[in-house]
Amino acid sequence: MTKKMLPVLALAMFVGLSGLLLGPDVSMSEIKFNKGQSIQPAFEGWMKNPDGSYSLWFGYLNRNYEETPDVLFPSPQKNV
Numbered sequence: 825m826t827k828k829m830l831p832v833l834a835l836a837m838f839v840g841l842s843g844l845l846l847g848p849d850v851s852m853s854e855i856k857f858n859k860g861q862s863i864q865p866a867f868e869g870w871m872k873n874p875d876g877s878y879s880l881w882f883g884y885l886n887r888n889y890e891e892t893p894d895v896l897f898p899s900p901q902k903n904v
Contacts, residue, residue, distance in 0.1 A: 861887035 864885040871879045886893055 856889040859891035
């Protein structure tokens with residue numbers, strides 16, 4: 825190997841190794857979890873009723889890819 829090729833080889837090794845060390849950037853929002861993650865409540869809106877009271881709407885954000893949550897909603901017939 826000639827002395828002229830050493831800088832080129834060193835640069836090629838540096839670029840190759842830095843690509844391995846940095847790798848692809850994957851954010852946590854792109855990772856899918858099958859189960860065990862949190863379920864977050866979400867306020868989705870409100871409406872003022874004719875009698876002056878308010879109706880509120882809530883939903884939820886399920887962070888699990890496969891697990892389906894059991895969400896209990898209280899009803900007037902049951903004391904939950």
